[in-house]
Amino acid sequence: MSVIEQAADLLQRSKNVVFFTGAGISADSGIPTYREKLSGIWSGYDPRDLETAKAFKENPALIWGWYIWRRQRVAQAEPNAGHLAVSRMASSHRQVSVITQNVDDLHERAGSLNVVHLHGSLAIPECYACHRLAPVPPDQKELPNVGALIEPPRCQRCNGRMRPGVVWYGEDLPPKAWKTAMNLVKGCDLLISVGTSGIVMPAANIPDLALGYGASVIHVNKTDVSMGEQNEYMLIGAAAAILPKLLDSKAPGTPREFEH
Known part of the structure; x- marks a missing residue:
């Protein structure tokens, strides 16, 4: 056989x-897999450099923008x-x-x-500070031209920044x-x-x-x-x-x- x-x-x-x-x-x-080169506005970035808590702390708008772009890519996929x-x-x-x-x-x-x-x-973000789950704001779900910098929304409980509900490199x-x-x-x-x-x-x-x-x-x-x-x-x-x-x-x- x-x-x-x-x-x-x-x-x-x-x-x-x-x-x-x-x-x-x-x-x-x-x-795209992580071994593939990114295209468009993200062509100068390595996905592995955007998948860390350190990157989010240093530039939350960049990382949140990256995840909004990823969410839209997934939404468009079948x-x-x-x-x-x-x-x-x-x-x-x-x-x-x-x-x-x-x-x-x-x-x-x-x-x-x-x-x-x-x-x-990617579906449900969480608060970086208190880990409360919350949906992506309606005004950020479908952006016509996703730019590299988008400020993450704030947690309604503690005012901490919302982060993607994913496991980053170095996290359990x-x-x-x-x-x-x-x-x-x-x-x-x-x-x-x-x-x-x-x-x-x-x-x-x-x-x-x-x-x-x-x-x-x-x-x-x-x-x-x-x-x-x-x-x-x-x-x-x-x-x-x-x-x-x-x-x-x-x-x-x-x-x-x-x-x-």
Whole structure:
């Protein structure tokens, strides 16, 4: 059997599946990964330099403007075939969960429920001082020409600056999200890791943890990110192309399961 047929056979036999997704699954929707150069007014910046508490303290208007731009990029994007395949999988007879490193809402818009966001979400900002959650002001949701400098709104409780509700470099993951993710990983018999770089810790350890708990792992990535373990399968390609193929493939002699 080919590797994708082997992976499809494993998928057919699995009862508890966890998808672990990274920037690669949203790249086909036009959301740039951190390894890509920015364009337009942001072409002179490295995204990694804008993703820190230090950067926000030094220039809150710059960082808030960057996140308003990112929110608008996400709002204009549509879930791709990879996101839809993950959602479609949940309609099968098995238990399917999603853990994502992404801060967009494309999984939810594709129909996935109860998505665990390890790195937070662009949807709801929080106060930098008291951590109160609040929506983005209506006058900042849709700006016709997003500039580099936009002052963040103030918290109605303590007057502190609102910050994006995401995890910046050097910050801890939300304890509740991490605990939920670990329970899902411990309980699965198959983890499908999609478009993850394997760089950002501790989330990058999740495939290795799944293997340690006895699960099998299918990697979907444009480069080989496998660790050479016996229960690993490496499918090289874009998530939007590979995931639908994985769900529609079958090993010789096995019934097709994921019909529309």
